[in-house]
């Protein structure tokens with residue numbers, strides 16, 4: 001009964017672990033169909049908890065999750081079939097070959113042998129020549145690609161990747177990104193968790209930022225990136241102004257009162273020194289300077305620092 005709604009709808013979802021840890025605190029958001037959606041946040045933010053609830057591996061404490069129109073409580077089978085999850089940890093039986101690994105997984109989903117797509121998936125993941133090798137003989141990158149193939153065995157409309165490129169070298173990261181993009185072009189909705197802003201920025205149409213179990217931002221990537229570049233200072237000057245000063249390094253300037261200005265600027269283009277310098281060059285004396293309260297930029301900076 002997949003309706004026209006979001007690929008994933010999450011409503012006031014909370015998780016308290018048995019030790020009392022509040023890992024998700026009334027989280028709500030939608031993942032639009034057809035997008036690459038990034039769930040960005042530092043270690044321990046609650047990303048894996050959220051993914052594991054969707055995958056049916058962790059039970060939620062309260063709230064609601066609907067996957068491809070199927071409520072995870074009311075339609076657990078259908079909701080699970082609608083999602084493929086690539087876990088953070090590399091885990092499979094080292095004595096099975098990639099083809100066997102995929103065949104076994106297909107069997108778990110009750111997919112008839114004639115309907116299986118093991119060879120197609122192996123080819124897509126550039127693993128055809130390793131189809132009959134033991135999994136333990138694969139490189140780290142190959143193992144990760146096999147995990148992606150395994151998650152796609154039942155052709156789910158949604159693919160979720162939990163930290164797909166943690167500890168992965170640059171070349172493999174590029175390959176994974178390319179593959180994720182090509183799946184998305186074929187219509188697969190992709191959700192990925194990451195603590196790399198760069199990765200989310202590069203791949204995602206939309207980004208939700210999660211921190212301490214709460215969603216603190218959820219916007220199209222370009223809006224978020226633009227905001228992250230914006231910085232504001234409030235400057236008190238030594239005389240009354242009758243006109244607002246102008247300068248090309250200001251993005252925006254607002255007269256708060258006769259002696260107080262709020263100036264917004266793009267921190268990738270100019271710095272606070274240049275902004276203040278532009279005022280003094282105009283003959284204005286600076287009495288006081290303060291920065292705005294922590295905003296998204298600070299959130300980003302702290303996230304990136306942790307990444």
Ligand SMILES: Nc1ncnc2c1ncn2[C@@H]1O[C@H](COP(=O)(O)OP(=O)(O)OP(=O)(O)O)[C@@H](O)[C@H]1O
Nearest residue numbers: 017019021023041042043044045046047048049050
């Ligand atoms: N099984 C568990 N029992 C108790 N607490 C847990 C359990 N799993 C996770 N937590 C805690 O819940 C919080 C959220 O963890 P989670 O793994 O969801 O974060 P994360 O954002 O995925 O981080 P990471 O990127 O490190 O995986 C953390 O404080 C973590 O210690």
